[in-house]
Amino acid sequence: MSWEILHDDVAFVTKEEASAELRKLIDQTVARAVDDSLSYGHRVAFEVSGGIDSTIATSRGLLALSKRGMEDKAFGVSITYPYYEFRREDRFISDVYADHGMRRISLDGRKLLPFAGVKRTPVHNIPNLAVVGAAQHTAVVDAAAKHGASLLFNGLGGDTLFGMGPTGQYRFHEAPRRPEWFTRRGWKIVTHHWKQLIDYFDSGERSSKRQFFTGAHIDDGWADTIIAQPRGVRRQCLFTNPDIIPLAARLWSQRPNGASYKSVLREVFAKDLPQSIRRRRHKIAYDGLYVRGYRSALPDLEKLISRSEDALSEAGIKTPHFLEAVHEIARGDLTDDRLVSSVLACLLWMEKKNDLS
Structure with missing residues (x-):
C-alpha cells in the first residue's frame, strides 16, 4: 500500500x-x-484561536512577512465566546497578539453557534451543520475579505497529524445502541452500513x-470551494504538503508511549508558542456550544422536522420520538447528538435538492 511505502521512506x-x-x-x-x-498587493489574515496549531501558523506567517518588510500587511481574526467555560480563552488569544x-479583529461567537445556518438550506456537500465549523469558517473568511485579505492562514490539520499520532488517532467503534426514535427496521439498515465501515x-x-x-x-476542502473561493480568499493550511505526513509519523515513533497531546508540535515549534499556550493541556470542548446551538435554533428545527415527517417515516424514524431527542439535546443531554x-x-440537504429540482 502507498501509505506503507510513505512510512518506510x-x-x-x-x-x-x-x-x-x-x-x-x-x-x-508559508x-x-x-x-x-x-x-497582488493584498493583505494577509491569520485565524487566531489561541490553540497550538493556529499560533504556529501565525508565528511562521508573520516571520515570512517580516523578512519581506511587510508586517503591516497582517491582521488577525479571532472568535470569542462570553460563556463561563471560555473564560480563560481570551488570555491565550491575547498572548498571541501581544x-x-x-491588529486584532474580534467576532462574536454567539452568532456562530451550531445550526446558525439552519434557515438557509445547504448544498449537499456542506457537512453536518451541528458542527461549529460551517458558521465559523464563513464568518472568518468574510472578515478577512472585508479587510482586504486574499490569504487566510489557519491551523487546520494539526489535530489530524499531531493530535495523538498514527496509531492513536483513528479508531472505528462498534455501532451505537439503537435509539428509541429509530424503528428496528430502520436501524437494521443503519447497522448494515455501519458493519461495512467497520470491516474496512x-x-x-x-x-x-x-x-x-x-x-x-x-x-x-469543502470550505475552500463553498465558502472561501467565492469570496476571493485562499485558506492556507500549514499541513497540506504530503511530505509532512511521514515526518510526523517518524517524530511520533520516537515519542514514549502515552506522549501528551500535540507533544511533537510543542517541542518542534517551542520558540513559536507563548509559554501560556505551550503549557495548555487542550482546547475547550465545544459541548456547551452544541447545546446552545440546538436551543437557539429549536423553533426552526421543529418546523424542519414537521415538514419532513414523511421522509423520516420512510427511513424508519419515529417523528414524535425524534423531536423529543432534539429537545433532550437542547436541555443538555448530548447522548444522541451525532445521530440526531x-x-x-x-x-x-433533501430540502435543498427538492428545491433545485
Whole structure:
C-alpha cells in the first residue's frame, strides 16, 4: 500500500533531521502563499484561536512577512465566546497578539453557534451543520475579505497529524445502541452500513495508520470551494504538503508511549508558542456550544422536522420520538447528538435538492 511505502521512506531519519525538515516544509508552504498574495498587493489574515496549531501558523506567517518588510500587511481574526467555560480563552488569544503586535479583529461567537445556518438550506456537500465549523469558517473568511485579505492562514490539520499520532488517532467503534426514535427496521439498515465501515476501518492500529497516511482529514476542502473561493480568499493550511505526513509519523515513533497531546508540535515549534499556550493541556470542548446551538435554533428545527415527517417515516424514524431527542439535546443531554444531527443535516440537504429540482 502507498501509505506503507510513505512510512518506510523515512525510516532512517533521526528526530533532529525530521524536526528540521518539518520546519523547512512548513516555511516553504508559508513562503509560497505569502509571495503569491503580496504579488497582488493584498493583505494577509491569520485565524487566531489561541490553540497550538493556529499560533504556529501565525508565528511562521508573520516571520515570512517580516523578512519581506511587510508586517503591516497582517491582521488577525479571532472568535470569542462570553460563556463561563471560555473564560480563560481570551488570555491565550491575547498572548498571541501581544507577542507579535498584530491588529486584532474580534467576532462574536454567539452568532456562530451550531445550526446558525439552519434557515438557509445547504448544498449537499456542506457537512453536518451541528458542527461549529460551517458558521465559523464563513464568518472568518468574510472578515478577512472585508479587510482586504486574499490569504487566510489557519491551523487546520494539526489535530489530524499531531493530535495523538498514527496509531492513536483513528479508531472505528462498534455501532451505537439503537435509539428509541429509530424503528428496528430502520436501524437494521443503519447497522448494515455501519458493519461495512467497520470491516474496512477496523479498530486496530493498521486501520488507524491507513487513515493517517492518506492525509484525508487534514483540511476542510469543502470550505475552500463553498465558502472561501467565492469570496476571493485562499485558506492556507500549514499541513497540506504530503511530505509532512511521514515526518510526523517518524517524530511520533520516537515519542514514549502515552506522549501528551500535540507533544511533537510543542517541542518542534517551542520558540513559536507563548509559554501560556505551550503549557495548555487542550482546547475547550465545544459541548456547551452544541447545546446552545440546538436551543437557539429549536423553533426552526421543529418546523424542519414537521415538514419532513414523511421522509423520516420512510427511513424508519419515529417523528414524535425524534423531536423529543432534539429537545433532550437542547436541555443538555448530548447522548444522541451525532445521530440526531446527522439526520437533521440529511433533512436539510433533501430540502435543498427538492428545491433545485
